Amino acid sequence: MAARKDNIPQPATTAGEQPGWAQELLEHLRPAGRSVRRVVDWLTGTVHGAVALRDDTGALVAGSGPALDENLVADVTSGRIASAAWEDGERHLRLVQVGHPFRTWALAVSRDTPFDRHSADVITHTAQVIELLLTAGETTAAGQRLRRASADLRLAILQLLMVEDTVAARRVAAGLWPGLLEADTACVYVVESEPARRDRLAEEALHSTEEEALVVRCPAMDGHVIVVSPREATAGDLKSLVERHPDTFLGGSVRQSLARTATAYGQAVSALAVARFRPDKTAVYAERTHPERLMDPAALSGWTARLLRPLDAVPHHIRAELLATTRLGLEFTAVNTAKILGVSRNTVRARMERVENMLGADFDDLTARAVVHLTLHTQFTLQDGRADSTFEASVPGLAHLLSGPAVRVWAGELLERLDQDARPLRRTLRTWIAAGGNAERAAQLLGVHAQTVREHVRSAEPVLERQLPAAGTDLYEVVLAHLALGDLETPVFAGPASTHPPG
Template sequence: MAGQRGGRGGGRAADAETPTWARELLDHLRPTGRDVRKVVAWLAETVHGTAVLQDDSGTLVAGTPMPLDESLVAGILTGRLASAATEEGGSHLRLVRVEHPDPASAGAGVLAVARPEPFDRRTSDILTHTVQVLELLLRARETTEAGRRLKRATSDLRLAILQLLMVEDTVSARRVAAGLWPGLLDTDTACVYVLEGDAAERDRLAEECLGVTGDRALVVRCPAMDGHVIIVTTGEAAGAALRSLVDRTPGTLLGGSARQSLARTATAYGQAVSALAVARVRPDKAALYAERNRPERLMDPAALRAWTARLLRPLDALPHHTRAELLATTRLGLEFTAVSAAKVLGVSRNTVRARMERVESLLRTDFTDLAVRATVHLALSTQVSLADGQDENGGTRQPRARLDDLLAGPALETWARELLGRLDSDARDLRRTLRSWIAAGGNAERAARALAVHAQTVRDHVRSAEPVLERRLLASGGDLYEVVLAHLATGELAHPDLPRDEQGYPDHPDHPGDPGHPGDSGAPVHG
């Protein structure tokens, strides 16, 4: 017991012998006090003078600027002098070298302290120990900043890989991913999940997604939606891990896509966003995209492929890279807004609009018409299947078909009448409002004028139709286009103006110049 008392007493004695300035300086090394500017300010106050810290380029790091002898500063920076002292006009000045935290750098910093009194042993000790503390803090700051830079660069790299996948450049995406995540994209198919939560908590959620998926998924902070984290995963385990994360994180939602080829990452992303709408009303707050009866599945597949190839033929004359870029951008621009598509692709919204306008010009049509958007979206979705090699007819002659033929099938008409018939039970005549809203290009004000009601009434009716139809309508995308196609199939909306379906157009199925038509030379026609 005596020894323990002596030990404690010795500790108190040692503490009492430690100068007050030393204890104060050590306090600046605590996690809550690591600030170079505060250390320099403390030094100036403690020695009753002024102090300044500047880097090797003369840039102020901390303290109060003061005129310094350039030759002395140069001597310290080059290592010829470790320190220097001058006296001028009743002011005593000390300059001391502060080592740069980056060993690869040839530079260093200079700490200058001026005071009216000469530097005695106490102030010299304070200055020496302060330099040591500053070097420690600068080294820690550089390490922390390097960690932030590395994390930021890794995050940017993940986004770049996602953007390559979005424009179907899977070869480049695999090449970029192989450097940091070997084997991540060594597969032909993947699922996309979108985790939605509080935007303020997104960084933490992204880190948790990285933690639960490890190197088995590509985790990206969505550039378009502040509350979204996008996860591209090639394995099954990641989905279960993400569901578990949602279970223990209140306020989060999870939407997942069906398994798609890597080239259809943009399609999978749209499916995951669509599934979020279902997740909102699910008890477990998670949902996978339902592979329901989609319009294109009810059309004659060979006729649909032939129609798609003919409609998009004007793009065939473009270089492969340009064509793929235009198709991918237009697909995203039709699925989301131009602004969101631009953020996802990492380009400006003007670039997105310019690319879509070029496609409009080549197809000789108008994307402000919702019916046109729906039919072109149908063609672009089918075109992805063609790119995936799902053309079952190979080189055989394709049937000639117009959009009217595709929409006239009995299976499609039955599906369309059943879908829209769900709205008939509502006394507000949601069906009439929805039809007018679509005809007005999704513009509530124009639809309201046609119906002689308030624009807010139109919006409320469209919003009320969403849960009945189980599809998002106010947000542009595949759900809305399905409903538009249903109206076209039932004849409640006029078929859109597609020049390549018009009689007399060189690429019309019944025109003598149509490939495969008797007497045709077989040469492709570019509009």
């Protein structure tokens, strides 16, 4: 070991070798050790003094050095001088400029002994390392801000699609992702994983789809990544993604128009219930027979318009807002609907309560929710969703629509699947629906434990190939099947539709 005048022990070095302090300093540039505070602390011990890093306002960023002349610090941070050295009584001080992408900082060092060439080199190189760390940190922060901004924009586009505002969605997307929403139709996929792995999956999905799909971290479900894509190849890309990750599942919708993104999203979530039981962990929503397709289209449209007639009194844009919110609110909880739409949950509840009051419905009743869901799903196919008063007088009621032979056959085939189980799944499910989906109330009516009710409902899911505990299209179709067979009472509405005979 060789001793220096500043009493800093230095290892002997040969030509081409770095001194020990330089090697230590370089270690701070490794990804695992990058910290400006650590570098300042290291410099404090290396030069046996007090070190402080101050920004262009004079505020202390790291270290705990002595008070400095503000004018001198300002000269360094403004770039008028690069460095300064002076004595203050028994203290020796040195001030060095540290560059930064947007401003200049000052590194101040104070110690009892004078600065020699060695200590000056250590301080100069340390300032350079701090500059690199600050620049890297700013670059990283800028990249994070850009990624957050892009993610926020993708979420905003999804929210616009969810409320059928395709014009605004395309306008937002056009500037950043040209051609993303030029197609009139698309499929929606939902990738499900543990919340801790979602960010990684979202990044992989963006990479695998080459940004030709709308990839959004679901604002409602922490473990979900939503993908909206017009490309046929996206399904294969996402299946490969699922294959590479354990405990990851993929649900996909059938192709829908962009205006029906909310419907497609519901289909993708429904497909997840099936994907969990599949060996390949993927499922596409089966284009199964839906009850509304078995009804007389003209009668169904007329009945739908008649039921929604009270909403015709409000301005068109408010009516559309109420219907879009209610349609999502019947699919998801108020909290999740609020996250999807980017509004408060109180706003969602207020809009739904307004629709509930105008229709004279009781949304605590699953049968009423299922019927309103049917009307909102059907009204989308109407030209303007408003009633023709000359036609609606002759429209039959809900009971007539559900009593058709085709609907009853569909309902019977669906619910008879439950009879193959030795347990009374069908009876439990019917009672659970009548109790508003509340396991405790259903258990009291059946004289069993609430856990038994929950197990029966969960057991019915793979049999019916429908997701039941979470409200949505799957559950409402099962409710309509019970109504068609007369296993549940038809709900009564206080609105105009109830003034007509049930048919």
